[in-house]
Amino acid sequence: MADTSYEPKRVNIDEASARAYWARRFQVPVEDVVAAVRAVGDDPAAVAARLGKPWPYEASGIV
Numbered sequence: 001m002a003d004t005s006y007e008p009k010r011v012n013i014d015e016a017s018a019r020a021y022w023a024r025r026f027q028v029p030v031e032d033v034v035a036a037v038r039a040v041g042d043d044p045a046a047v048a049a050r051l052g053k054p055w056p057y058e059a060s061g062i063v
Contacts, residue, residue, distance in 0.1 A: 005032055009044075011047045012042070013037050019033060026047070026051050026053050027053075027059070031063065036050040044056075
């Protein structure tokens with residue numbers, strides 16, 4: 001299991017750079033990240049579940 005101590009605690013969609021980070025992190029379009037946060041809130045595990053991704057999502061290569 002990955003060390004998640006440095007994982008962000010929330011999915012920030014307030015800034016373009018943060019939206020881009022999360023889109024890369026989950027390997028989905030930015031719009032999908034925004035829609036997921038609006039649907040389930042900013043908890044990364046909830047957003048990942050909404051996107052059909054595990055959390056932490058190690059396949060992104062960003063971890």
